[in-house]
Amino acid sequence: MEKKPCKSEEVEVRKGPWTMEEDLILVNYIANHGEGVWNSLAKAAGLKRTGKSCRLRWLNYLRPDVRRGNITPEEQFLIMELHAKWGNRWSKIAKHLPGRTDNEIKNYWRTRIQKHMNKPAEICYSNQSDCELLLDQQASTSQLPCNGTNADFMEGSYSPLSSFSHCNNNDAFYGQQQQQQQMIVESSSNHEDNYWNMEDIWSMQILNDD
């Protein structure tokens, strides 16, 4: 009874960046068994990771409906509007941006929006015109990383769905995957052998799924 429970099993807990093998194991396991108790899942899948780490990796990166990069002007407007309303309630804000994670929104806010907060026009953005003012400022400083152009947005011709219309697939699940893969391919075409994208992960998962 002197032995502390579980301590001996905590010896080997991996931290740091996830490897492709770990991603594959996690995706494969969830595809076959679904999400469950994360600590148990980590052990059952044979991952030397904490349940928290697995959950975070799945929710922020591996989940098939995660959209990555290319925050659209409308999303930016929504983020600013909801942040003005709720403050740093990132998960609450994320619920109103399908496919976006709280972590991504949080990062986006801190790196792309917060640094401009000293500018007077950005202090109050409770309506569309305020947002347009901000977007106009950002356009002049080339700070807007998005698919749709500012001109599209200003002229009202831009639609948040239009950038993804090529993915209008009956199978929403794989449509989102394709959309995600395309974005990743477009944004990181110079990745070398040490990198991989969700196409790699999911194609391997599909192969292993039978």
Add this chain to the structure above:
DNA sequence: AACCGGCTCAACCGCCGGTCG
């Protein structure tokens, strides 16, 4: 070409509330 500083974002940390035995 090398160095440096700023930027980005994946991942971790610590805390809190809910649930269950």
Add this chain to the structure above:
DNA sequence: TCGACCGGCGGTTGAGCCGGT
């Protein structure tokens, strides 16, 4: 009722990338 466990959340960190000098 209480303690252990778990998930969720917001804040923070650090490695890698990139552009400027």
